[in-house]
Amino acid sequence: MQTFHIKRPSIADTERARPGPGRDLAPLLAGAAVAVGGVGALLALVDSGSPLRGPFALFFLFAAPASAIAAVLRGIDPFGRVLTSVAGAVVIDMLVAQGMLAVHRWSVDGGIVAVAVISGLISLSVFIRHMPGRTTADKVV
Numbered sequence: 001m002q003t004f005h006i007k008r009p010s011i012a013d014t015e016r017a018r019p020g021p022g023r024d025l026a027p028l029l030a031g032a033a034v035a036v037g038g039v040g041a042l043l044a045l046v047d048s049g050s051p052l053r054g055p056f057a058l059f060f061l062f063a064a065p066a067s068a069i070a071a072v073l074r075g076i077d078p079f080g081r082v083l084t085s086v087a088g089a090v091v092i093d094m095l096v097a098q099g100m101l102a103v104h105r106w107s108v109d110g111g112i113v114a115v116a117v118i119s120g121l122i123s124l125s126v127f128i129r130h131m132p133g134r135t136t137a138d139k140v141v
Contacts, residue, residue, distance in 0.1 A: 033059075033063055033067075036056055036059055036060075036063075037056070037059055037060040037063045037064055038060070039052070039056050040052075040053070040055070040056025040057040040058070040059050040060040041057065041060045041064075041112050041116060043056055043057060044056075044057040044060075044108055044109070044112050045109055045112060045113075047109075057108075057112065060112070060115075060116075061089075061093055061111070061112070061115055062086070062089050062090070062093070063089075064089075064115060064116060064119040065085075065088060065089040065092040065093065065115060065118065065119045065122070066085040066086055066088065066089035067085070067119075067123075068119040068120075068122035068123045068126075069084065069085040069088040069089065069122060070082070070084075070085035071122075071123060071126045072122060072125065072126055073085065092115065092118055092119075093115060096111055096114045096115055096118070097111065099114075100114070
């Protein structure tokens with residue numbers, strides 16, 4: 001006698017296979033956020049007189065470190081990941097501002113560049129950790 005089990009699809013499988021126009025929304029929003037942040041950094045660095053300079057540059061200052069920290073924290077639940085990455089972005093921005101003020105080298109361009117470099121280094125650590133061709137013994141935990 002055999003027992004047949006019916007395997008029910010998991011929630012993740014149903015969301016991944018969801019038909020319709022909403023399934024490609026997340027990559028589109030991520031691309032738009034990168035574009036807005038890049039335009040904000042560019043407008044701030046060229047000292048543009050555009051009214052979008054302030055909001056877009058502020059978006060870059062929070063989104064760049066937050067997305068880099070969120071990439072490092074892939075293993076935790078989404079709410080904790082968002083909360084930690086936003087808090088980390090605020091900490092990075094405040095430490096950059098405090099450091100620049102402490103050495104009397106405050107500038108908008110310097111702040112944008114410093115936040116971009118720190119965010120890039122954090123993102124680089126994620127890419128180095130997940131490089132193809134590395135063995136499991138070489139991976140940093």
